Amino acid sequence: MNQLADHAESRKGRARRLGKNGDGAERHEAIYRSISDAIIEHRLRPGARLREDALAEVFGISRTGIRKILQRLALEQLVTLTPRRGASVTRPTADEAKDVFDARQMVECGLMPEVARRITEADLRELRDMACREREALRTGEQSTAIKLSAAFHERLARLSGNATLAEFVGRLCSRSSLILAVYGSPGHLGCESHDHDDLIGYLEAGNGERAAAFMSRHLKAIEASLSIVEEVDEAPDLHRIFGH
């Protein structure tokens, strides 16, 4: 529950009198990113409760602002808002996991031809840089960083298609994928193989959208296949199944 403690940085001092420096909106955005990152990087595990009071104190704003942020996270399905129980990090079901990966399959693969058509030298450089940093993070064992970079890579790729709506959608799917990995992923193995992204960049550089799409399809299938989807039965749910009824 104190996994957010690293963000306290004694902000309570300035919290008392806020609003004179017009950083209101940016501050909210920063807090949103903090929580979002913490979830995506698995520093907040699925099921973790997010009490409004605690968050409000940690970030030095009142519950009003926190509620706004939690609501936004809920709409992106990163947190679950149970009516009188508060917020907690979403624990995706097996069905949701399948839906998310099916959706990624359709959208990300469908986007590759357009991306291959529009990609520039500068884009390629940036992608290579991201892939490189991701490999580095993997090598040095910085799991959190690697996870975030991987999601960022996929989103960046989608954004190169020029379609902001679909890019944003892919971004959300990637965030949710990170949650899915947290629940169903085998420990140690975290989704994207280290060299996969580099290979993908190669196809895009060659302008071969079809090959890129096919590779992306295999890539996503591989991630999904690496999941061990075993819906753990929580609280004696078999009573109904066991006794006829």
Add this chain to the structure above:
Amino acid sequence: MNQLADHAESRKGRARRLGKNGDGAERHEAIYRSISDAIIEHRLRPGARLREDALAEVFGISRTGIRKILQRLALEQLVTLTPRRGASVTRPTADEAKDVFDARQMVECGLMPEVARRITEADLRELRDMACREREALRTGEQSTAIKLSAAFHERLARLSGNATLAEFVGRLCSRSSLILAVYGSPGHLGCESHDHDDLIGYLEAGNGERAAAFMSRHLKAIEASLSIVEEVDEAPDLHRIFGH
């Protein structure tokens, strides 16, 4: 601005003491639907301002609840939240319109094969009923109803794929499409041709997913082509361009 008046129904009486009958959450949902419907049905036109006080009074809840709802609408891009200026119905740009229809092209067409595979007799009956009601609304000149039914038809179709994530995405795209039609649509002609949906149902009934997808593609292209996308220049933006700067 009083386009919401039909929903007042003198609720102020019970507003004073709320919370004893536990309709809090459902009430919020109802208000959300009211506003959402009003936008989708073009009873609230793009650009219309949505003042928090006014909405709060009309629906008999405090601004707190209204803000929550407006925020949700903003995340679905039905309303635009300008920092110190309040909320207004989103006026989609030409670029957004293109993005939305490209996204629909990819997702809705891509979903057709799976829908054709899973569709049941009951589903077909329901779809036919919806298409019928839509035709009827068109015939009797009830534009608002027709628009909403058309969007509902497309979303329902997507939901038959079994992928909740993609279905929800399609739903949002349809809502935004409705906004786009409000801005760029030619008056009188409102998107889907009256018999198109019936034809589509025919292909699905035959289990021909490929044909259905091809037809959906033409259908969406036809809608997009019917738009008159002329980005009106709003506030003297050409001064810089006109005088060599």
Add this chain to the structure above:
DNA sequence: GGCACCGGTTACGTATACAATTGAAGCGTG
């Protein structure tokens, strides 16, 4: 006569206070 400055007013942003509901522990009873 037009432009710029400037108060008043309106409406949003934030915090805080209160009400209501849920969860769990404690107690009593069958």
Add this chain to the structure above:
DNA sequence: CACGCTTCAATTGTATACGTAACCGGTGCC
């Protein structure tokens, strides 16, 4: 000894109050 009831604490839901920034008049000056 176990089950159910009651009470209490914790936490969210809602409303309201206050501060502050943005619009819109008027007024004075150039």
